[in-house]
Amino acid sequence: MRDLTNAGMTYFKRQLLYGISHLRGCLSHQRPGFVRKRSTYLTSLDSPQAVDRTLSTDYDSAKPFSDIPGPTGLPFIGTLMQYTGPFRKYDIDNYQAVLESRWKEFGPVLRETIGNRTAVRLFDPDHVQAVYQHEGVWPNIVPILESSRKYRESKDMSPGLGNINGQEWNTMRKAIQTVMMRPHNVAQFLPFVNEVADDVIDEICIRKDNEGNIAHFNYLAGRWNLETAGMICFEKRLGALKEGFDSHSQRMIQANLDIFEFSTKLMFVLPWDFITYRKLSKKHFAAEDYFYSDGRNLINTTVSHIKNLVDNGELVEGKFVFLSYLLSSSNLNNKDLIITALTVFADGLNATVPALLLALHCLAKNPQAQQKAFEEVHQHVPEDGYITQDVLNKMPYIKACFKESFRLYPLNLDIKRIVDKNIAVGGFQIPAGTVIEICSFVHQMSPQYFDDPTEFRPERWLRGSSHFRNHHPFIVIPFSHGPRMCIGRRIAEQDMYVMMAKLLKRFKITTPTDELGLKFQIIQTLDRPITFTFEERT
Secondary structure (H helix, E strand, C coil): CCCCCCCHHHHHHHHHHHHHHHHHHHHCCCCCCCCCCCCCCCCCCCCHHHHCCCCCHHHHHCECHHHCCCCCCECCCECHHHCCCCCCCCCHHHHHHHHHHHHHHHCCEEEEEECCEEEEEECCHHHHHHHHHCCCCCCECCCCCHHHHHHHHHCCCCCCHHHCCHHHHHHHHHHHHHHHHCHHHHHHHHHHHHHHHHHHHHHHHHHCCCCCEECCHHHHHHHHHHHHHHHHHHCCCCCHHHCCCCCHHHHHHHHHHHHHHHHHHHCCCCCCCHHHHHHHHHHHHHHHHHHHHHHHHHHHHHHHHHHHHHHCCCCCCCCCHHHHHHHHCCCCCHHHHHHHHHHHHHHCCCCHHHHHHHHHHHHHHCHHHHHHHHHHHHHHCCCCCCCCHHHHHCCHHHHHHHHHHHHHCCCCCCEEEECCCCEEECCEEECCCCEEEECHHHHCCCCCCCCCCCCCCHHHHCCCCCCCCCCCCCCCCCCCCHHHCCCCHHHHHHHHHHHHHHHHHHEEEECCCCCCCEEEECEEEECCCCCEEEEECC
């Protein structure tokens, strides 16, 4: 964030007031705001490297695209009826098993058409590495949530960073990556993260029963993330931790979960089933309306407060860091600013929360690993419990615990790319414009790549440990890789590490929940409630 104490304050104030005035008009729908030309996804390959369409020698000698093996489908709908309808073969909730089955049947490279979507799936990590290393500086993707993209288009909203490509994506990414990707800037949020995490500890002490149990800890974890996101984005306590089961905050959390559930179901609706499509679309739009109407209100309130501070000369450095940074950026239009703030506010509910729960479950089921993690926390976290960036840098075992839980419980099954030039992969031609789905997760439990793959062993990721191996870098990639890596990665990791460290410092954690399953909803989430038992450490 710019230095607000010197001459930069004049420029910052001018930029901030300009952003506020235009943002208010956009929020109240009184101005048309910036009109963005409609993005194209599968046909627009406008990155710098896309100009070169010449065929390589490998491409010329490779087998044609039509020879790529894959399941046989029907005209116009492909294999869609295997996933939906009365004759379906697969359960979409268990999409992980579907992909593993396809891999075992057809091998490391396969082609499948589901509805109007044709994609090539890559399972071999060497193939995945080759794609990533040759994707260039502006990789193209398909919309992460196609139904949400349609919703945003219908509401005259920005499609968001995950739904655009080319120069449009590059401009937006550059405008927000400073505040979200640089460790020093992300560390500015640590006071908020510590504060909310401490309150979660207090809530656990209040809510646990006589045996130390908290049933359906999923709910408290969701509220932790919502409260933390509220502080990072708006520097406002939402009160989510104190509210009851049927609270407003819980309904916001549920609306966000519904968005992903209905988006997943809409991907597999038969083209002639108009009734189901309309019903799901209506539910999806209602969930989006509920969540984003509240988000807009939060932005309105915060922007008004920032304006008052600026007008009175009271906005000091270090206050409203996130939203002030977005407001002062000349490369973000009003709609982009709104959707960026709302996306950061919402995304952790679908990724950070299950990641924390799964890592907790792994430690609760592996007391030796939990003891090692506790010893690391006990050594480096001070008595007052405040966790700084320096403290986080001294806790590699905590970080290894999360990476190992990502290996055992993959959350991101099919990272998508659109190749921008003709390439040859696995001996097959893949023409420019083809959608590739990266599915190297199938090897995360393979003895070919991991010793004792069914065991939870964080040490395998720690250099200097006898269990350390130079594992293939493109098997466990929960945040993707390269320029289109998840832009919220550092914020998510910081939130998770702080919360985990504080939990381990205060409690010994066990669970009566034997096994966890995952349910596919664009990304994977827990398929059941989880109970944890919290025993105070002496």
